[in-house]
Amino acid sequence: MFIIAETPVHAGSGSELGLVDLPIQRERHTDFPKIEASGLKGCIKEAFGIANKEIELNAKKIRPKDKIKYIKDNAETELNKDYLSLVFGPEDSDEHASAITFTDARILLFPVKSLKGIFAWITCPMVLERFSKEIKMAGINSSNFGNFYTLQNTTPRQSNLAIESKIILEEFTFEVNENDITSGIAEWFANRIFPSDNAYNYWREKLKSDLVILSDDDFKQFVKTSTEVITRTRIDDKTGTVASGALWTEEYLPQDTILYSLVMFTEPKVKSDEQKGIFKSVTPQEEAELVAKFFKDGLPEIVQIGGNQTIGKGFVRLKIL
């Protein structure tokens, strides 16, 4: 599942020793930004309930907030529990586990301002390697692009970014080459990440040409130092100026950051078959597939992740590969 930041996202880690008062979550070993699976899951569950889309399962139409019904002794009985909590796990009991598992959302493409072409999406061999390994695990075949480490400092053909084979990202200059394999990678991502909607045509085309594969170290520097740091203030209503002591900084993943998470499904983890309601099938495998269909069809396109929702932060677009 791809996660596209439509507005800046603050998935906070609490406080840490550093310059920023409210930093974002990062992987311990790489320092790459991430979004914790628990946060991701919670937001998706909430949005599932709000959207409450109609889903067709086993030729019956249900909504996530519908109560579970089952037929016993030829009479229909209704449980005091909805499908949402059956699949995502109950809200305030430890009765059973969830039938959906998310991995932490990992970084895939990171936007950086470019002197030419407005901005570039950067990535690196380590990120690409990890992504292709993980989607293989999920049973998705990507094209074989070979060894990503041979593609350092390359862009697709006809990139808008370069000035005589040099690109300037923030204040740093990189010497880059155009490469056919990189064109292939950019195209593969562009066609799969962005929704087919017309509103994304421009952005899809942009990704096809404005991807840059940097070295692992350069990539790490950018994801560490080029996140959006916003200085917030509170206005004193009495004086109309900044209230004293009310100045703090918050770190955000910039708009247009692209992350991914793997989503795995099992059969509903309840004790009796009756509690499974519409998900009851012959084999656990079939039941897991119904859970997967429930997730795909009921998934809202937009969810909100992380802090500061009320000032429009954290809107992300979800797209299943």
Place this chain on the structure above:
Amino acid sequence: MSIRFHVSKNKYFPRDTFSILSAQSIGPDNNFYFLFNSPIVLGEILPERIVINKEIEKFKWERNFLENIQKRRENLINLLKNNGFNVKNFQSICPWHLIIGLGGVHPQETSMTLHHIYGIPYIPGSAVKGVTKHWAVLKFAEQKMNKDNKSFEDAVEQISSDLEKGNELDLEIGNIKFGELIKIFGTQKHQGKVYFIDAYPVSDINLKIDIMNPHYPDYYSGKQPPADWQNPKPVEFLTVEKTTFRFYLISQDNSLLQKSEVLLKEALEKFGIGAKTSLGYGIFKI
């Protein structure tokens, strides 16, 4: 449009970047951020003077780029409508100057908020929410003042702190109750029920260099009392003028949403948004 960087010294940039910047002529396919953050440095020895590059007000963004940002934004908002939210939106022009984020970090010490990736001026949701809340406090304070026969300052202080803490007051203006304000803006314990989204420019963006002229610079820097022997020190800074922005508010509660829209429109029209609102900056035509 042909704007040059005028980078006169290379000690502020890595050498390779410097050589490209000093040869580069700026067009709409360049990120404005670079131009805005590379002012002109005068003088070889300290103290150097940093002045604005006057050509930057000629900068024009590609219309196609701005339109595609807007298209995507509308798509986002429409999807939110399908997912259980109500939406209010309106566009409005700021006929004169607007400056958001004047106090931000910038080599010249007077800044303007630019989008972190796109490099376009915009109004952050936090500013939209902040000004709406401030306006609401002023309105309710006026009523409180008349009701309790207090000074305006005390009334503002009380309204502001009660709104912050979520203490219910028996006040109502128009058809907006004080309790509804608490729900709209939220408190430390409860999240606000209305979301204030970033406002983006929808028409061409027009830049304008403006000037402020503090007459007592030594007084403001705390060195001397204000006196007429001090030399005025004009500071030039960039503003946006005659530009239309599109505002969005969303909420699951339609009634709170409508009331917030009324407050926001009043705040934009009568108070103004951003810096220097007391001089008429940031006033919108509703």
